[in-house]
Amino acid sequence: MSYKEELYFIAACLTISFDNKNRLKVEKLLKSNSIDWDNLVKISTGHYVFPALYCNLKREDFLHYLPEDLVSYMKHITTLNRKRNLQIICQAKELNNLLLVNKVTPIFLKGTGNLLAGLYNDVAERMVGDIDFLFSQEDYPKAIKLLRANGYFDVGKYDFDFPEQRHYVRLKKDNYIAAVEIHKGLLIEKYSNEFNYNFVKKSLQIINGVSVLSYSNKLNLSIIASQINDRRYYYKTIALRNAYDVFLLSKKTNAKDAINSLKKLNQPLNFF
Template identity: 40%
Template sequence: MGKLAITYQHIADILSFEVSNFQLEETLKNPAFNWDPLVVEGSKHLVLPAIYCRLKARNLLHLLPTDLKNYLEELTTINRNRNKALLSQVRAISKLLNEHHIEHVFLKGAALLASGCYQDNAERMVGDIDILVQETQVHEAFNLLNSNGYNNTSGFDYEVKHFRHLDRLISKHELAAIEIHSQLLDKKHKSLIDLKSVLKSKSIIDGVAIPTTYYLSLHQIFNWQLIDKGHYYKFPNFKILYDVIKVNSDKDEALVSDLMRFKYGKSFLEIAKFYFKEFSHIQSNSYMIYISLSHKTLMSCKPIRVFVRKGKYALNFLLKRLHLLLTNTSYTRHIFKKVFN
């Protein structure tokens, strides 16, 4: 394996619940072990606090260099305090929405924190607070929050049609911005998740509505694979992989079966299987073997990986902008203004 793949494997082994402490300790205590790339990639994947918490839970913090241990401990403490404030913010938003009978459910990191699935809430790094609201009530929810302190918005410079959430709502008194979703995926793929079922099957934990683990993981996986182009680039996301493992969705037969119906589901599972023992029980088909070989090739040769990634990025950017120019007059006017100004 190439250097990046080895680093990814080290991250996966630390986060995994099926890699033995003895095996991990033998790897990490090797004098030749280099922590620098692990910290760089762990930071990119937003899992440094999770890495610290897992090493702590495994009683392996003594293997960290002192400076790195102190840095990760401080970072984790900051994230723990931030998440404590975020949970208070989530509960306040939930109370407000419930008082006005707005059907909703929290998503992604906010839902995971509220679910109590983490031994230490410092493990999860959270950006915005994402909320799915019943489609007929999204503007009511937006206006309600807007009139209750979230009176700054952040959106696009042009009109975006059929977007899955409204403009971000920001309060100068709160840590996180809010994104109110009417859809979970883009227009092309929105039928992959039944919104009525997500809302109907929700559970309430400490006053906060969260999806079932099936829908929580399904949304996270499809969002990464389709919206964030994980399937397109054939790359893992360790934050999401760890989330899936934490709620035991890797053992959810219904979820795995449904993911196996789609190429982007198969590629997620195969790349997850490439790094995590938790997914080793999943039987690979010919397409998944192809994904594994493609990913292995990319990870084995940096020049090929960089060339393919930059080429795919450029192609995706050009096609996306061309599509907007041809189908969105608001975007076209925006571009002309920028050019002539």
């Protein structure tokens, strides 16, 4: 398999619960014993979809086609990620309660927002870095002050808050699993007047007392975070973690309708 074929194979594995054509194709390749599993582990790990790969293969009862030592390793990593994500969910709910009590409303974004919305069949599927949330311009400094007063401290330090900066420096609290990023914006300055707090707040979901983006704006942000903020539109590359989120979100909302709600961003969104 070439790198391109390996990338396509991993992507196909992530869809087998929804697409029978891909399911049959994946099973045929698994039976052929022609897969270089060392490469597949490297690629899926580099794209942060290794646990998702395991969960999808397990769900379709395909693990018996894999080497036993690989299955044990995949199970171990996925178990660790599940434990981490459950801790992140607890931390996010604690932060939500702290902020709401102080009359500040956070909107949870990206991986944490998807976990809180119950997007994944298994919370272990998504690899999450920081807890990201968005605030109004008015609540942004209040959120920073509140978290600092409750034990969170800066990881790194700017001399001043750059006007174009989308989020404050990462904050961490001792004995808590995840760092936190407090956002006042979602996009680089070029597009910030189109996709921003005022745009997304009109269609928020409140799930179990937690505010998250609508499914259409979750889909848009999943693409935007990769294509615009990480400049993948320019370099013509793809991140499978973002692609997997978009795939799952496309089962919750109409992708074309979602991207057509934006004008300046329509081309890079449609390109994805």
